Amino acid sequence: MGNTELQSIHVHPVKAFRALSLREAVVEPWGLAGDRRWALIDDGGKVVTQRQQPRLALAAAELVPGGVRLSAPGLGPLTVPVPEPIGTVTVEIFGGKVEGVLADATAHAWCSAFLGADVRLVHMDDPGTRRPVDPDFALPGETVSFADGFPLLVTTTASLDALNALIARDGHAAEGPLPMNRFRPNAVVSGSTPWAEDDWSRVAIGEVTFRVAKMCGRCVVTTTDQTTAGRGKEPLHTLGRHRRIDGRLVFGQNLVPQSPGTIRVGDPVTILG
Numbered sequence: 001m002g003n004t005e006l007q008s009i010h011v012h013p014v015k016a017f018r019a020l021s022l023r024e025a026v027v028e029p030w031g032l033a034g035d036r037r038w039a040l041i042d043d044g045g046k047v048v049t050q051r052q053q054p055r056l057a058l059a060a061a062e063l064v065p066g067g068v069r070l071s072a073p074g075l076g077p078l079t080v081p082v083p084e085p086i087g088t089v090t091v092e093i094f095g096g097k098v099e100g101v102l103a104d105a106t107a108h109a110w111c112s113a114f115l116g117a118d119v120r121l122v123h124m125d126d127p128g129t130r131r132p133v134d135p136d137f138a139l140p141g142e143t144v145s146f147a148d149g150f151p152l153l154v155t156t157t158a159s160l161d162a163l164n165a166l167i168a169r170d171g172h173a174a175e176g177p178l179p180m181n182r183f184r185p186n187a188v189v190s191g192s193t194p195w196a197e198d199d200w201s202r203v204a205i206g207e208v209t210f211r212v213a214k215m216c217g218r219c220v221v222t223t224t225d226q227t228t229a230g231r232g233k234e235p236l237h238t239l240g241r242h243r244r245i246d247g248r249l250v251f252g253q254n255l256v257p258q259s260p261g262t263i264r265v266g267d268p269v270t271i272l273g
Contacts, residue, residue, distance in 0.1 A: 004191035004269040006205050007157060012184065013061035013068045014121070015039040015146045016049040018226065019181060020062065024264040027208045027257050030127040030143045031151035032186055034063045037127065039091070039100070039146040040111055040119045047093045047146065048119055050221045054229045059114060070107070072114045080107045085125040093146060098131040100124050133256065137213045142256055150213050150254035154197065155185040159251065162194035167238045175234040181226045182235065183218070183251055189269050196271075197253045206267030210255040217248035 010019040015036045026033040038061065040048040050056050059072040067081040080103050088099035100122035102108075107121040124130055124145055133142040134149055144151050157180070164177035180188055187205060189197075200212045218239060223231045239249035 006267040007190040008188040010186055011035040013063050016056040018060045024262055026262050031145050036146040037124050039122055041091055041122050043118050045090055045092050050224050054224045057224055057226045057229045078110045083123055152186040152255040153252050154187045154255055155183050155252040156192045156197055157190045158192050158194045166242055167234050170238055172234050175232045182222045202272035204270040205263045208261040208263055209258045211258050213254045213256050215250040216252040216254050218251050
């Protein structure tokens, strides 16, 4: 395990848009700086993800000073400023309610034109107070952005290699090997053994320590090709045969930061428990 290190870092400035790869990232209590602070909501205030709209995989968002720059096929790029928090709207995310701040009308029109559906872009102005982590897996005061449930998701290259070997063996070789972006992680670790992360409870990436909250249950988004938005059967078919734990199809671990700092590609990864 001495060569275990951080291979790559990814943030998703707008939830469900394409990942943005970074060489380093500041770790905030609720996740990596810039990760999933924006999301789309439908006309009922419910967050829209690739579960409902796989086409979102084709849209990208770049972090720029004071906002984000959106791009997508068929549309000119649009820079959206962080809205002033003069009022909030109620956002529904996985059955929970959280307050967010609406972006301007130009952003709504751009996003709606891309999806061909009425959606609005919303920003989480204060992730330190807006949304608590699932209390079944949280310590007091832990919060999260618009991520599915936890501040960070970590995956390992060794486990992906093992999963791809199973996909090839079990009859869906035409769908593999799958790239890591199917799992939309924040941190990708190399140098471990397959499925070693199942047993982690605390981990350090460079100068930052994390608590391992729970294994990550996977959904239909993992079957979505992040470059074409097409869908297949994998990896859920193979995860269902080999990685069903406590009724969930699992791949990766959810992390909660325990200290501030910056993580960098190449940082050593130390298993603390």
